Amino acid sequence: MKKCFPLVSSLVFLILIVFIWDYIKLPYNNENVINGEYYLKKFNPLNETLRFLLFILLPSLVYFISYLLINKETYNLNLNSPNYFLQKKHNNFYNSLNFYFFLFILLILLEFLSVNFSVFVYETDVFHEGSYLVPPLNYLKNNELFRGTFHDYGLIANNFGLISKYFLGFYSIGSIKFFKLLLFFLIKLFLVFISKKIASNLNLEDTIKKIFFIVLTFFAIGLSNYYDFQSNFSFRHAFYVFFVFMLGSTLCSTKNLNLKFFFVGIFSLISMLWWYDIGAYANILIAFSIIYLLIHRKIQNTLFIVAGIFLSWIIFFLILPSEEIKEFLFQINLIYSSVWEYMLGIEYRKPFSAGSGRWTKALLIIYTTSIILVNLNFSKKFYVSHKTKIFVNLLFISGVLIFKSALMRSDSFHIKYSSGLYTYVFVLILMLFLFQRLDAYKKIQYLTKNISKETLSKSIFLFYIGLACLFFSGTFNKSDNTEVWKKLQNIKNSKTNIKYLIEAQDDLFLNKNTKSILKYYKKISKDDNCIQIFTDDVAFPYFLRKPTCTQFYVPAQVIIGHTEKKFINQLELASPNIILYKSPHNILTNYSNMPKTIKYIKKKYSFFENYNNYIFYKKN
DSSP: TTTTTHHHHHHHHHHHHHHGGGGGGOOOOOOOOOOSSSHHHHTTTHHHHHHHHHHHHHHHHHHHHHHHHOOOSSSOOOTTTTTTTOOOOOOOOOOOHHHHHHHHHHHHHHHHSSOOOOOSOOOOOTTTHHHHHHHHHHHHHHHHSTTTOOOOTTTGGGGGHHHHHHSSOOHHHHHHHHHHHHOOOOOHHHHHHHHHHHHTTOOOOOOOOHHHHHHHHHHHTTTSOOOOOSSSGGGGHHEEEHHHHHHHHHTTOOOOOOHHHHHHHHHHHHHHEEEEEEHHHHHHHHHHHHHHHHHHHHHHHHHHHHHHHHHHHHHHHHSHHHHHHHHHHHHHHHOOOOHHHHHHOOOOOOSSSTTTTHHHHHHHHHHHHHHHHHHHHHTSSSSSOOOHHHHHHHHHHHHHHHHHHHHBOHHHHHHHHTTTHHHHHHHHHHHHHHHHHHHOHHHHHHHHHHHHHHHHHHHHHHHHHHHHHHHHHHHTTTTTTOOHHOOOOOOOHHHHHHHHHHHHHHHGSHHHHHHHHHHHHHTTTTTTBOOSSSSSOHHHHHTTTTOSSSSEEEEEOOTTTTHHHHHHHHHHOOOSSSSEEOSSOOSSSSSGOHHHHHHHHHEEEEEEEEEETEEEEEEE
């Protein structure tokens, strides 16, 4: 009973949090006028983070304290103690994973080439795809970065098209789709690197270690899915996974540390330019790393991180014109404010309530992982090197940070695509405990010692080949229904297939009605030099090959008290003759969030035409 006390007491607190869930809330800001779910419910966006932290941290902290108090055979937090949980120990683990590491690289490359790229030539989502198609157009037409476009994702994220144009000489819907698929491949690649790094530092018998690496890596590369953009990873996470790998490798390294930490600091800027939310998570990880280094008295390493941060930002601000810097700071300040949460936020469902299966599952996996991590870090029953602990802890913290995306807009899509890293850590820790038990099992020891190395090697290779066949055939992936013979043909014709997607004509991504609307819109706006829409047909300016009249290419970016005045000034200056005022396509646009804008339109423009339920206004 004594041994069960930490877990029982932790569960009591967890149940308590569930019971008081609805009462965990901060005062609502009555000055908020941004209409959305939080506005209607009078809900403070910080409630989500507060509830999450209480649900995870409080029970985990109770378990941690009671576990250390009750168990005597544990490591501790005393930095100077020989029992310090991150105490460095001689690592003489034989690294024999290179052969299977290269096999995995070959496998994921073949998997990528076997993708049926033609299936991605289908009717496009003019709202979401517009976020990648219009900003590059604005820059190419106006030669302005932040002043030309309000980047709601990030400078690099919104301008994948510029990357395509740099390498291919053009950009298109197909080239951007290919770039996204390539990012999924990179996620798989970085997960292979992470799995190898962790497995290499395990104190396991060579045969057991190889099997561990094979099983873990097959699970990891299955988390990212080319045919399902709603898989456990989003393509936006490619840079984040790479950064976590680089940071973990640096923290576990002993060579060229100053240079490596300097590059870690540079990623403070690069991550912010990649995707704003990824930038926030990466910078929090950098801050945690600085705290870790200071605690361990690694002052020189800390100084090099700080030097990388300051030097990269200083160079960035020196390169940008002053007006662009001002606009960048304006945009980043707005993105990180509560404005977006008030506009887009969806309340996280109470655990164990009706219809909360996916929501509850996510919280329980994170909670369970945190409990098991306590044992991994502090129990002397498990021999795990300090390098493994550092890497696993970093992966878990990274996964928890990125779950903020699910807390902000708590629909099933955001919850699923935020689950990749913590799910990986959950399975990883369970496998660590299982394989250490197998490694200590006498019958397993007898087999590995008495069977020839050649026989063991052949058996492991056949085991890998069997799993590789199942993986390649799509057995582990419900979204992949391409037959094996077709995949082999795709590999043979991969160059042609990729070219087909990249060079696919825009018309192939549009339905008949949209083509008709665009043809009509082009005709009536022929005298306009720019396009301004007030609907969620965000990609229309791209298809019409004209920049937006304002930097706010998504109507939802026009927000009362924040961007509305700037938008009206820019619209008045551009003064287009025709605007698209309404359409059946409405996802985020909410006219109640832009009352002065609507008043301005009603004053300056009048109804012109209703063409297939697309309502156009003309300047008076």
